[in-house]
Amino acid sequence: MTWVKICGTTNLEDALLAVEAGADAVGFVFYEKSPRCVSAETAREIVEKLPADVEKVGVFVDDSGERIRAVAAEAALTAVQIYGEPRTAAGSAGNGSPALSGELSAELPLDNFRVIVAMPSERLVPGGIITGSLPGSVVHAILLDSGTGDRPGGTGVTFDWSKNQEYLRALGETAKIKIIVAGGLTPQNVINAIETLQPWGVDVVSGVEARKGKKDPEKVRAFVKAVREMDRKVG
Helix, strand or coil, X not given: CCEEEEXXXXXXXXXXXXXXXXXXXXXXXXXXXXXXXXXXXXXXXXXXXXXXXXXXXXXXXXCEHHHHHHHHHHCCCCEEEEECCCECCCCCCCCCCCCCCHHHHHHCXXXXXXXXXXXXXXXXXXXXXXXXXXXXXXXXXXXXXXXXXXXXXXXXXXXXXXXXXXXXXXXXXXXXXXXXXXXXXXXXXHHHHHHHHCCCEEEECHXXXXXXXXXXXXHHHHHHHHHHHHHHHHC
């Protein structure tokens, strides 16, 4: 079954809505520049009321490993989604390269949290994503978004799905790398995204919102329903 994450969760009502609709994960944004940013305390209050089998994912952008660890622990997260590499203790930011440095292993509690590495699709170059290898013990999945360096995600627009279609399929089928597709997904286009890219998972924010930070119940239900109908179609 396709893994479904409803991201940008800011309140308990929306989190429970995602669970009721059949989502596998809810996401909490800890990037201060995002209109959907929440505190670790708020996320913890929501997480405590969610089923144990629902993934709780924290989204971080060019953050320090120390802060990622602290927030993940306080909010009782089960996974972290990182745009760019964690900053070192000295404060220097990573370059956002998909080839992971040893710093990622050193900075994050990999035994406790799943790690999802997110990056703009524009940085996906055939052959480049595996240059440093992505061992499953370090990275659980790669999330492709339509963001840029200035705006890492939440753009509400899709990237060119056909551009790297065959390469993405090969990563999933041959390299066994889990690919999550994000960026501009809606209840209307998610089936096309799955047909084109055959990803392991899909991630949605603005496509199921009534306004920034507040979900539209009908859109959330329609999104998950569309994905599940596609799952049944392909068996």
